[in-house]
Amino acid sequence: MTGESAPLRAPARPFAPDRLLAALRGAALLLAAGAVPMVVRLPWIGDMGVHAATVERLRHDLFHPGNPMVDSPTDSPYYSPWTVGLAVFAKATGLDTFDVLRCAAVVGLVVLVTGVRRFVRTLSTHPAAPLLAVLCLLLLWGVRPFVWSGFLGLTSLSANASYPSTFATGLGFHLLALLARVLRRPGGAGFAPYAGLGLLWAVLMLSHQFTGVVLTFGVLGVLVAAPGRPTRAGALRIATALAVGLAVLALWPYYSFFALLGTDGLEEIHQPLYRHALARFTLVPLGLLALAARFRRDRRDPLVVWFLLGLLTVGAGAVLDKWSLGRTEPAIVMPAQLAAALCVLDRGARRLRGAFAVVLTAALAVGLWAQRDALTFVLRGDALPRAVAGDAWKVWQPVGWAMRDAAYGDVFMTGDRRAACTLPAYGGYTVAAGYPDFFLPDERRRAVDTARYFAPGTPRAERLAVLRRYHVRWVLQRPSRGGLPAGDPALREVRRGPDGRVLYEVLDRGRPPAGAVRRAPVSGPR
Template identity: 55%
Template sequence: MTPGGRSPSRWVWGLRAVAGAVAALLLAVVVRLPWVGDLGIHAATIERLRHDPLHPGDPLVDADVPSPYYSPWTVLLGCVAKATGVGAFGVLRLAAVVGLVLLLSGIWHFVRTLTECRATPPLAVLCVLFLWGPVPFEWSGFLGLNSLALTVSYPSTCALGLSFHLWAWLRKALRAGSGWLVFLGLGALWAVVLLTHQFTGVVASLGALAMLLGARPWPSRAVLLRLAAGLALGLVVLAVWPYYPFFELFGAGADLEQIHRALYRDLPGRFGLALLGVAALAVRFRRDRRDPLVLFFALGAVVFVAGGLSGHYSWGRVLPAALIPAQVAAAVEGAGVVAGVVCGDRLRRVFAGVLAVALAFGAWTQAGTLGYVLPKDALPSPLAAKYEPPWPGYRWITPWVRYGDVVMAKTFPARQIPAYGAYTVAPGYPDFFLPDEVAREDAVRRYFAPGTPRAERVEVLRRYGVRWVVAYPGDGGLRADDPALRKVGTGPRGLGLYRVVG
């Protein structure tokens, strides 16, 4: 019996029930698929692949160039869309369900290679979702509940789920001295993760390195040769992937630094609760200097700090490589008390109590996630105050704008409009393989700039074959009564849709 008088099995089933309730909440979120962040680019990617699976072109602008968004996962989704006729957002819902299953089963799988305690897997799920900080934080590849609710359909979720399975299978293969086929399969899986979401692929790589360095007993020479063969196969897969040249992405970091600078701000507010996991890692380090979770955390922390010190802020995307092992370590160390395995250890009982409080606090800070399932007026007032409405999207333009039409719009609309099949003049995101990206961005700036002559604005519309303009009244550009435009529709907050007629 545990100190509270309950049997260990009741605590385990209680944890499983809570984890199951959280999973059910995320499945309910999938039904509504709240739009915020990068959902537009992923829907646009599926649209391009649905229309031409072999030569989709740029997902955002009308240009025949490769794109890193065409990964094994999105190509599969595009083929599903083409074969079934299901729309992009319907396919994204399917992607969300599969990604969620991969993620939750991956956490379960990986944790079971670290401990046999039955309480640890459901507790690890809760730690990964709730041990963040008092300030809600949303970014793809970061697994806080609110962040996951908004990114569950993204390739990063699928890639993270596969990463957990990769680490688990690698630990088992190293321990068992598996054969060539197993390690070749692991190499191919590693390449798929890297191709699917490059930043998560770096996290997966650091985790795999930590699993190797922390393997006990140390792998034999024969096993290391099989591992090297798997690595070589993975590199070959990366090199021959036909949709984009993977290795050219290493020169694209300069375009991403300013976007990712935000990852280095307000670290205590966003990630402070994960310090409890750092304390658990310290305990594990005292027991084993080659503990794989400790090594994983150290590798991730070193790269993250190096990025901040050197100004390579895109390296901040590796932060999950420090957060995930800390969160899992907190679950492993706390689960023993919950299961009654180490109830005589007073320090661990204190740790488990603090962990319970931290999880409850973390759940409260992310309770606004309920707003993606329930209407605001159905929430209690404290939760309603946390409610953030999703973006409305641009479906209202589809009665007029057809697939392949080019739309002139500023950056924010340009991130959503391609989801419905149209192109924009300039991409709403950095586009590494688009040679005239700067010229396109300059054209959009000049079109909307206050002092640009009318003739120059009209010339920009003609040069890029623009058929529609989406703009608020105060955005600039051609006047609403200009003879080159004809207003055909009005969207949220007075946003206008104009047909280019001259």
């Protein structure tokens, strides 16, 4: 916010031996080697279904994709610049959705690593700093690993590499680095660089909203740490960036960004973020010591400001029972992890440096062992070491086989949530969405109708009415889960899956919806 030419903060002078750099490079290469089979395998877990379905809808209709999970012409916040770009790439290359997501995982990881490297370079010139920072971001968590979008633990990232949150986090680090460099320019920068920063911020916010908030706290930290006093010219440049960003958010055609601010129903699904905090963040307090050392030297340190903003937000969520604010926990964790990495290499923390290096090394080893279950997403079950097999995550069995007889856009009735999560990834629709969807006005009714269809004692006429209401063509279920019996004349058994599910064709579907068109056959893997 000033035109002075002084750097944002004087970088620490390097002192560590070359042996440290070689060790860090070896660890980084080992992790990179593990990422290769993970990208190839593309593990089915968590939100993979909705992200694959989003790309699938956009590749079939780039301008009017409709809801990604159910047959409804509603908007969706999943239609972001990132997923639109993936769909354009899919159209241009002819790759199927899952190969596109493999490419997305590679790009997301590259953007993340290069973003961390560029931002850390604004804080330290030591050649080992970026590598150590990446290791801390991956391993300095807790003894109880978990998987959640926007959290960079090794286990979580192994499952989420292809998700928008990984790309958005990397993009946010690039934004922090660019902002720090713009603030250092002699005499200040013109308005064009700030307009570009505003555009980048809008892409970040549209791509993954919670990650956008987390990195916005980092942006505020960089601004607070800017040298000199704020000037009117600097304020105008920041206002320009903000105006450009808000304009892009307002004009984004795929969904209303500002409608998200009034969204209800997020609290229950995010309440687990406030449970077992000690087990999930056991190693993070080590970074708090490093942050305290930085705070003693500089009350406007960017990592300290970033951390405090995150702490206030997460704390407000706990006090106000706004559990969705727990999604900003990375704003507490990431600055602490980065501070821990820099503390080992920083001459300014001379008293802490020696002992801290030993403790940090031990903590990283503990973190690596604690997250050994990341191998679940790299190796098949029978190839897992005995020490991992007992803690392995259960990777889903996708139901692409059920689409062999279906056409793109056919509607399925299923009471199995995992089937509802995976079917749209292959081109089908389900009656009830497998994931919460606050842009879907009849979401509750769809869930109730699905439950009624499979509930014991529901009259046959009511079940048929539900199938007709949503123009269901296929029923996918396990025989013991209720619904119309196997011998009902309205159903015809088509095939049985490897997981015990049975696919039935609905013979009594009623009239097709007005204006219905013949849908293209499904392509891609089964």
